[in-house]
Every structure is written in C-alpha cells, then in structure tokens.
Amino acid sequence: MTFWERWRIPIMLAPTMAIVIILFGGALYYGFLQSLGWQPRIGNTELSLDAYNNILFAGPQTEQFWRGLVLTLWVSFASTFLSAVLAIGSALLLRQTFVGKRVATFLFQFNLPIPHVVAAIGILFLFSQSGLISRGLAQIGVIGAPNQFPIVVRDSLGIGIILSFVWKEAPFLGVIVLAVLQSLGEDYEDLARSLGANRWQRFRYVILPLILPGLLSGSVIVFAFTFGSFEVPAILGVRFPRMLSVTTDRFFRDPDLNSRTEGMAISMIIAVIVLVLVFVYQWLSRRAIRQE
Amino acid sequence: MTHVYLDKLTKVYPGANEAAVSDFSLDIPDGELVAFLGPSGCGKTTTLKMIAGLIRPTRGRITFDGEDVIAIPAEKRGAVMVFQNYLLFPYMSVGDNVGFGLKMRGVDKRTIRQKVQEMLELVKLPDISDRRPNQLSGGQQQRVALARALITEPRVLLLDEPLSNLDAHLRDEMRELIVSIQRQLKVTTVFVTHDQEEAVLLADKIALMFEGVLQQFASPDEFYQRPISERAARFFGGVNFIDANRNGNKVETSVGNFVFNAKNSDNAPEGDSVLTIRPEQIAIGHDVPNGENVVTGRVRSRIYVGTYTRYKIAIDDCEIEAIRSADLPGEINEGDEINVHFPSDRIWFVPRNSN
Ligand SMILES: Nc1ncnc2c1ncn2[C@@H]1O[C@H](COP(=O)(O)OP(=O)(O)OP(=O)(O)O)[C@@H](O)[C@H]1O
Ligand SMILES: [Mg+2]
Numbered sequence: 001m002t003f004w005e006r007w008r009i010p011i012m013l014a015p016t017m018a019i020v021i022i023l024f025g026g027a028l029y030y031g032f033l034q035s036l037g038w039q040p041r042i043g044n045t046e047l048s049l050d051a052y053n054n055i056l057f058a059g060p061q062t063e064q065f066w067r068g069l070v071l072t073l074w075v076s077f078a079s080t081f082l083s084a085v086l087a088i089g090s091a092l093l094l095r096q097t098f099v100g101k102r103v104a105t106f107l108f109q110f111n112l113p114i115p116h117v118v119a120a121i122g123i124l125f126l127f128s129q130s131g132l133i134s135r136g137l138a139q140i141g142v143i144g145a146p147n148q149f150p151i152v153v154r155d156s157l158g159i160g161i162i163l164s165f166v167w168k169e170a171p172f173l174g175v176i177v178l179a180v181l182q183s184l185g186e187d188y189e190d191l192a193r194s195l196g197a198n199r200w201q202r203f204r205y206v207i208l209p210l211i212l213p214g215l216l217s218g219s220v221i222v223f224a225f226t227f228g229s230f231e232v233p234a235i236l237g238v239r240f241p242r243m244l245s246v247t248t249d250r251f252f253r254d255p256d257l258n259s260r261t262e263g264m265a266i267s268m269i270i271a272v273i274v275l276v277l278v279f280v281y282q283w284l285s286r287r288a289i290r291q292e
Numbered sequence: 293m294t295h296v297y298l299d300k301l302t303k304v305y306p307g308a309n310e311a312a313v314s315d316f317s318l319d320i321p322d323g324e325l326v327a328f329l330g331p332s333g334c335g336k337t338t339t340l341k342m343i344a345g346l347i348r349p350t351r352g353r354i355t356f357d358g359e360d361v362i363a364i365p366a367e368k369r370g371a372v373m374v375f376q377n378y379l380l381f382p383y384m385s386v387g388d389n390v391g392f393g394l395k396m397r398g399v400d401k402r403t404i405r406q407k408v409q410e411m412l413e414l415v416k417l418p419d420i421s422d423r424r425p426n427q428l429s430g431g432q433q434q435r436v437a438l439a440r441a442l443i444t445e446p447r448v449l450l451l452d453e454p455l456s457n458l459d460a461h462l463r464d465e466m467r468e469l470i471v472s473i474q475r476q477l478k479v480t481t482v483f484v485t486h487d488q489e490e491a492v493l494l495a496d497k498i499a500l501m502f503e504g505v506l507q508q509f510a511s512p513d514e515f516y517q518r519p520i521s522e523r524a525a526r527f528f529g530g531v532n533f534i535d536a537n538r539n540g541n542k543v544e545t546s547v548g549n550f551v552f553n554a555k556n557s558d559n560a561p562e563g564d565s566v567l568t569i570r571p572e573q574i575a576i577g578h579d580v581p582n583g584e585n586v587v588t589g590r591v592r593s594r595i596y597v598g599t600y601t602r603y604k605i606a607i608d609d610c611e612i613e614a615i616r617s618a619d620l621p622g623e624i625n626e627g628d629e630i631n632v633h634f635p636s637d638r639i640w641f642v643p644r645n646s647n
Contacts, residue, residue: 097306187379190346193366194373195393196444205392209383 028271035264042257051265061262067241069273075158075233075243076226079165080219086166087173087218088211092203094174095181109171116168120235123164128153153236158243160236165229169222173215180214181207216285223281224274244270294356294447294480296320296343301352303338303504312338313504316352323478325471327485327495329527335504336484340450343482345369356447367396372446376453378433380425386412386436387421393444411439414473431462438470442477449474449481455490467494488528500524516570518556522642525568532574532612536567538641543567547607548587551636560641573638574614576603577622580631585639589632591624605632 036047055065094105111119126132134149143149153160192206233243242250244266251263301316313335320326328336341347343354345366354361361369372393380389388395390411391404399407412418415435425433434454441449454470455463471494474481485491491498492512500507500515508520519525522533536545538560543550545567554560580586589607596618603614603624614632616624624630 187375187377188381190341190344190366191373191375191379192392192396193346194344194369194371194450195440196367196396197392198367198396201396205396206381209381212383 031264032268035261035268037261039257039260044258044261051261052269055262055265055269059262061247064240064242064247065244065266068244068247071156071158071241072227072244075161075165076223078158078162079169079226080223082162082166083169083173083222084215084219086170087177087215088208090170090174091177091181091211092207094178109175111168112171112175114168116164116229117231117235119168120161120164120232123160123167123236124153127160127163154238156238156241158233158237161233161243164232164236165222165226169226173218173222176214176218177211180211184210212285216282220278220281224278227274227277228270293323293478295322295358296448296480296482297353297355297358298339298343299353299355301339301342301354302350303335303342303347304350311350311504313342316501316504316506318499318506318509320480320482323480324496325474325481325483325494327483327491327498328501329485329488329491329498330501331486331527334501336486336501337452338504339501340373340452340482340484343448344371344373344450346373370444370447371450372441372444372448373450373452374434374437374441374454376456378425378430378437378457380428380433380436380440382425384425385421386417386423386425386428389425389436390421390439390443392440397444407443408439411443412436414442415439415469430458431466434458434466435469438473442473442479446479449479451481451483453484453486455485456487463490470494492528500527517554517638518559518640519568519642522566522568525642529570530568531571532567532569533642534567534610534612535644536565536641538562538565538567541636543639547610550585550634550639552639552641554637554640561643562641564644565641566644567634567639568642569634569639571602571613571615572600573635574612575633575635576605576614576616576630577620577624578628578630579622580633582631583633585634585636586631587634588629591626591628591630594624594626605630607632 033047035051037044037050038047053059055061090108094101094108098104124131128134129147129149129151131149131153134143134146137143137149138146152163188206188210189202192202197205228245230245230249233246234249237243237246248263248266248270251259251266254260254263296318297320298316298318301313302311303313304311316335316339318326328339330336338347342349345361345364349362356370361371380386381392384392387405387408390408394404394407408421409418412421415438417432417435417439420428420432420436425436428436434457438454451470455466458466467490470483483491483495492515495512497509497511498515499509502523507524508515510518515524515528519528519530522530525533534545534547536543536550538544538552539562541552541557543552550567552560576589587607589605589612592604592606592611594604595602598618600615600617601624603616605612605614612632
C-alpha cells in the first residue's frame, strides 16, 4: 500500500473532522469554562462550581430548573413516542397500493421543509382558545363559548408544544420507516404468513424488529432535537414551568453578565442529560430487540 | 401428506395486459415431489404463491385433499414457502428462527426447544441453535430456512428456487438433502426451478411452463422420450428437428423414410410434423449395419467432451447432432462417411410450427 492509499480516507475526511472538532469541541470547552465562571471580560477568572450549585440545589432558579427538566423530559419523550407511533402507522398505510396514494404521500411529507416556528404559530392559530377550532366549535354550538375549549396551547403540560413537534417529526420518522419498509419488500411478511403468523404477529415479530434500527436512529435525533429545541416552547410554552432551552435563553439575555455562567451551566447539564439518555435509550432498545 | 389439486388457476396482476398464469391445472399426488420448471418470468413464483395463499387467484380453484382452500388465509393454510434468498430473521438466533412457526401457534417453550433441535438434526446442523444468521454460510442458511419450514409439519412444502444462490457443489449436496428429507417425511412438495437438470435430478414429476401456460406435466424421462413440443424438447437439450410426415408407423422425411414404433405412440402427432431424437440415442459409426432407419451422413465436426464425443453430421441438407461414448471401439473422424441409425422406438414427433 502506498502512502496515499493508506491515508486517503483520513486525509479526505480531515477538513470535515477539523470543523467538527474545532466548532463542537472548542465550543464545548469554552462553554464549560464559562459555566465555571470564566469571564475575563468582566474580570472573572476564578473557577468554581457555584453556578451548578445555584441551579441544581440552592438558587432562586432551582425550582424552575427541576420543574423545567421534568417538563422537558415529558415533552421530548411524548413527542418522540407519539411521532414514532404515527410514523409507523402512516408508513404501513402509505406503502400499500390505493387510490390517491401519490397525493397522500405528498401531503404526508408536505411539512418536512416548513420551519418549526411556522408549525408553532400554526398550532397557536388552530388550537388556542381564540383559535380556529374553538371558534368553529363555538359557532356550531358544540361548546358554549370559545373559552370553554380546553387549554391545549400555552398549557403547563406542554400539549401545544408536543402537538407542534409531532406535527413536524412524525413525517420525518415516517419517511425513514417507509424507506426501510420499501427496501425490505414484502417477502419477510409473506414468509411469516405462510409460517402461520397472523396480522398482529407479523407486525410484532417481523415488521417492528426490522424497522426498529432505522426508527431508533431517527428517534434519537428527534429526541435530542426536541430536548434542546427553543423556538417552539418559546412560542407555545408558559412562564412556569419553562422548558430548559427557554430558561437558558433567559439567562443569556439577562443584563447581568454573571447570569451567563448559570446559562452555560444549564446548557452543559442539558448536553450531559441528552447524551446519557440517548445512550440508555439505544442500549435498552437494542436489548429489547435481542430478547425477541 | 396432502393431495393438491389446481383447477384452471389463473392470475392477472392488476394493470397487466396478459395473465401471469393462465388456466393452470395440475394434480399433485399425495407425498410427491413435483418440480415447476420454466424460464424466468413464466409464472412459477406466482403459481407457488397462489398455492400458499399469498396471492389471490383471479380465477380457478385449489383443493387440498379435496377441500377447497381458496378462502383459507395463508397463515391457516399450512402451505409453507421457502424463499430463494433464505430470509432468515436477522434479529433472531438460528434456534428462534427455526421455532418461529411454533411460537406463532402458541406452542410452549420446552416443546419448541425440543422440536427445534430435532429439525436442526434433520438438516444436519445440530449445533448451531445459538448462532446468528449472519454467522452462517449460504448453504447453512438455506438449511435453517428449510428446518424453519418443516417444523410446522406443513401440508404442502413450497420451495422457490432454493438452490439458485448456492455454488455448484453445495447445490448438489443441498439437493440430495432435500430429496432425502422429502422421501423421509413424505410431505407433498413443489420445487420451483429454471434449471432443467435440477428438475430431472430431483422430481418425481415435472410441470413445464412457458409464459404462464402449463406445457407438459410428466415424469423426467418422458420429457426426454416424448416431449410435447419442439420448444419443450429444446428446453431439455433436444437439438435434432427434422420436418417429417407421419402416417401410422410410416414416416417420410427429407433425409429418408423411417419406421416408427415407440411406446405410447398414440400421443405423437400425425401428418405434417417434426421428427425429433436425442443426440445420445442416435447410433453412428462405420460398424452400424445398413438396414431399417439407417441413412448415411458425413461427419462435419467432432468435439471431445471427456467421457463422450459430440458429432455434427450432415445428412443431405440436414445437420444433426449425435453423441457417442468415448470408449466405444472404432474411430470416427471429420469428413468420414458413416451410417446413422435412428432407432424406431427412439424417434418421436412434435407438431409443426409449434414453438
Ligand atoms: N406483483 C406483481 N405485479 C405485477 N406483475 C407481476 C407481479 N409479480 C410478477 N409479475 C409478472 O408476472 C409474471 C410471472 O412472474 P413470476 O414471478 O411468477 O415468474 P417466475 O417464473 O417466478 O420468474 P423467475 O424465474 O424470474 O422467478 C412476470 O411477467 C412478472 O413480471
Ligand atoms: Mg420466481
């Protein structure tokens, strides 16, 4: 092997790797330093864990943080799970042959390129108490007045946020699942059928395990994204509890530059939680597949 | 053990102009191994899937032991398919793959484990239950696929080109294994192949199909001795076709007049027809005596193929091929004039203009 043959791939990857390492690693390093109080511009060069202590245990924002964490976990899990379920269901339907299949597939993927902000505003228009649905229902007399419509946006359970994420992410996962299903063809299912598997068993023991690797990778992306995403909870969230990304943003925009330290600390905590959860999630689901 | 009967089975795929399978009728006796033979795209898989219940026939009937099974869904029909590309479930161990059918029926785990072991022994792979499919060779995967099909004690076993992904020597081994297991379990089996030799080596009877139409359903040697058409004969390696006119046992051809008295000669077409004979059944040589059904020809070329030699011989305007065992006495060279004998019980006739 010549030098070039041996090092071709690493050399070709080098520019990309350099960008990733410098941007990501550098930012992480600098962010971590800041979370320890490193802010030379305002004269802080002493390092301490105060910010972490303030957030996690004994600061004015501690309750906001913990309640925010619970909300964030709930929203991310619920959004990911619901998106995955909808994705599987719609992919299973869309791969069949039926009248209007092309139109349905187009509509299904239609919102993929739409920004999340637009999705959030759309949800607001539709589902708020002054939104289209509540006014429509009031008009036809299903509810007495628009404000009798249940609060599903700007609600403390984050239902509006979840709706908005699901609306965006279900098609994303659906496209992945559909691609996997189409590349597999129907032979596995035919085989299982001739071996005596009924419809449910074919789903449970054949389709699900076959699409799971693709679905898992996609779900991890969705989970990590919803966990850290900012614009949707900023539009559709309430003041308390706030999702962590929104809280972080408040810290950064605080005129008191010392708040940046706390903001960075939360960012670091989010990063660690996401990494750990993604890891656990993958490990658990791999194990679940293997046990079948 | 099931007697399978197909009655005018027809499949037209949605949007297709022509039927993939048309009026396919076949009687598969209890416990026999039948090969579906035909070129790619002739409808073999389609027919198999209709028997399995995976494709709904457009028309026609299927009965197992006299019972109409069209309305019985595939999962309850007991006709198990084995696919060409094995299709082992990659996320399951070999043992779980084999036990799949029993698990679907809710059989308890201990019984499953025991039956899995039996099946793996049957296919001569007793020690691989814990392995993953991707750790197996192609031949092993195909055997596991076979074990997985057999564990449910199917009424009918449907094998769709199970050997075509294997290399030559594995193919022989696997073919023999399939035949021996089939003989042992006596499960009614349909074996799909596009390889004529494979069909001959393994089947009790062969169903030859072209373009979705059954041409001939007969034992392997009948395809050699009494093909139904020139095309069927060619599919089985026939190369000699001479225009003829047959009247009872009198035959006129451009190369001479012959006598015909084969067994079952009733099925042979009369009048304008085509005489055919297999290259190995033509006797040639300087020592072939003159007489009935003997003409003279000139050797155009000879190719030595190991145990035999293949000759091209010109008789008047006609060229025929003959095969002669390499250790017969008497040398035949290119350009020699020799006697050519068309044995009266070996010549056969197929319709003119048939394809
Ligand atoms: N799902 C389908 N939809 C439409 N046409 C089909 C479908 N499956 C098969 N066909 C057509 O039906 C005909 C028979 O196909 P089939 O798969 O039964 O052939 P085969 O004999 O099994 O061929 P091969 O030896 O290549 O496997 C072909 O012309 C094929 O193109
Ligand atoms: Mg086929």
